[in-house]
Amino acid sequence: MLxxxxxxxxxxxxGLILGVIGRMLAKGDQRIPMWLTIVVGIIAAFIGNWLAGVFGVENTPGIDWIRHAFQVGAAVIGVIAAAAAYPKIAGGRTAHRS
Structure with a gap:
């Protein structure tokens, strides 16, 4: 259980770490809530792991830098996509209030 x-x-x-890194590296204003940032980061972790497997670099000696690069790249793309889609899905509401 534990x-x-x-x-x-x-x-x-x-997911939080990857999402925040994705937000920092993505260009533009990302008006998405923190929960969506975490979800994007979690999905990015899975996509990065999958890509590392596709390219045969999922397990390397030491730190898996290539796998982490795939994860961060997926997080950046995910944040950009979420920032573009969220206002349309949320009916014009954004995470930041004016």
Missing amino acids: GGIWGIITTILV
Whole structure:
């Protein structure tokens, strides 16, 4: 039970880190809520892991820098896509209030 909860917490933390990095590296104004940033980061982690497997670099000696680069790249693309789609889906509401 504790392992499952720890896995969920770890996934959320990785998603938060990747989402925030994606927001920092993405150009433009990202008016998306923090929960969406975390979701984008979690999805980016899975996409990055998948891409690392496709290219045969999922397990390397030491730190898997290439896998992490794939994850960050997916997070940047995900943040840009979410920032473009969120206002349309949310009916014009954005995370920042004027």
